[in-house]
Amino acid sequence: MFESSVIEVDGVFVGIVFQNGPDEPYNFRAMHERVTQMDGDMLPTFEAAVAQARARFRIGRCKAPRVMEMARLRA
Template identity: 80%
Template sequence: MFESSVIEIDGIFVGIVCQNGPDEPYRFRAMHERVTQMDGDILPTFEAAVTQARSRFRLGRAKVSRAMEPARLQA
């Protein structure tokens, strides 16, 4: 491994970004449930990884209002 960096969003550890060589792309490893969809993603720059992780993390923070929850089936 050539280089790795921790990504924290709002003080919460969400993942790490690894690079295997100076000319290689960056690979994201998710460590938080809000960004698990990104696990294994290959990104062109470290900044792109941070930006994408930040947006996914903050989208996961939004809660669905009760009016928007799907109706539950009554048995």
Template identity: 70%
Template sequence: MFESSVIEVDGVFVGVILHDGPLEPYRFRAMHERVTQMDGDTLPTFEAAVSRARARYRMGHYRAPRALDITRCRA
């Protein structure tokens, strides 16, 4: 491994970006449940990896509220 960087979003540790060499792409390893879909993704630049991790994390933060279940349980 050539280089690794910790990624935090709003003070929360979300993952690690790994870079094996100057000609290799960046790889993301997820450490938070909001970014698990990105685990193992390869990205062309460090900035692209950070930007995608931030976007994915913040999308999970603003979830729409669930609709109330109107059905009643009868005993």
């Protein structure tokens, strides 16, 4: 491993970004359930990895509507 960094969003540890060599892309490893979709993603820059992790983490704060509840409202 050439370089690695911890990513925190709003004080919460969400994952790590690492690079295997100076000319290699950055790899993301998710450590929080809100960013698990990103686990294994390869990104061109560290900044891109942080921005994407931050966006996914903050989107995960919104509760998705439950399908069963929506079906009950329509009936």
